[in-house]
Amino acid sequence: MTNIRDIAKLTGYSVSTVSRVINNHPYVDETKRAKILSVINELSYVPNASARQLSYGKTKNIGVILPYTDHPYFDQLLSGIIEVAFNEDYQVTLLPTNYQAERERMYLEEFAGKRFDGLIVTSRANNLDVLLSYQKYGPIIFCEEIKETEAGCVFIDREQSITEALLYLKKQGVEKLGVTLGRSGRLSFNTKVTLELCKKIFPDFKEENVFWNCIDYEQGVNAATYFKEKR
DNA sequence: CCGTCTCTACGACAAACTAT
DNA sequence: ATAGTTTGTCGTAGAGACGG
Numbered sequence: 001m002t003n004i005r006d007i008a009k010l011t012g013y014s015v016s017t018v019s020r021v022i023n024n025h026p027y028v029d030e031t032k033r034a035k036i037l038s039v040i041n042e043l044s045y046v047p048n049a050s051a052r053q054l055s056y057g058k059t060k061n062i063g064v065i066l067p068y069t070d071h072p073y074f075d076q077l078l079s080g081i082i083e084v085a086f087n088e089d090y091q092v093t094l095l096p097t098n099y100q101a102e103r104e105r106m107y108l109e110e111f112a113g114k115r116f117d118g119l120i121v122t123s124r125a126n127n128l129d130v131l132l133s134y135q136k137y138g139p140i141i142f143c144e145e146i147k148e149t150e151a152g153c154v155f156i157d158r159e160q161s162i163t164e165a166l167l168y169l170k171k172q173g174v175e176k177l178g179v180t181l182g183r184s185g186r187l188s189f190n191t192k193v194t195l196e197l198c199k200k201i202f203p204d205f206k207e208e209n210v211f212w213n214c215i216d217y218e219q220g221v222n223a224a225t226y227f228k229e230k231r
Numbered sequence: 232c233c234g235t236c237t238c239t240a241c242g243a244c245a246a247a248c249t250a251t
Numbered sequence: 252a253t254a255g256t257t258t259g260t261c262g263t264a265g266a267g268a269c270g271g
Binding site for chain 3: 003004005015016018019020022023047048049050051052053054055056
Binding site: 013014015016017020029032054055057114 | 242
């Protein structure tokens, strides 16, 4: 396979001069530039991406940790991430975990190995401490409120929005509340807050009125059946 | 001082080489 | 035969050489 040294050898100029031509840098004589370009075209030479990455010290790649993609919330989040990355000439690599802690740790190890310039954690499978310990390898942004440290985070005010939704239901005359949730409160901040607010706004609310692991359409249908029978 | 060009470090890995 | 060491690979960018 042709490399930059082959081009240099064939044209009679140095590797650096060839590099300048490839990257449109100034200070290359036009006749030499033309000759180098003609050899490049002749051999269909394309610079090695790994070697470029080595030199830049950057991958121009952002890893996005997410549980799954077929979900409106993560779809929308991803769409925004991709749009901004595109404008900044960054590539985005999707890192689906299906909430498997081990898989997520594998991605974190790849991040430590400089596979990505930065990491966006939309929802995590490991405890926060585990993810925070990887901050020394590069920037990590969390899509949840991080209060303990100065970690970068972007989040919506879940407490406020859930409160509004619950108050609306109460106003509509709802007395007995049923809730669908994805994961245990031990792992999910969202779950924890939702349960706390349910108990606060609906004092008679009991945890047996929670339908757990409701993360897809099928479980949604099961939840509807469950609540219908419980009514 | 400017334009043009060469040399070399960078990091991880494989291949080649040397010593035992 | 095995373990340890050295060298080469890949493209880029900055330092520096050189001529005018």
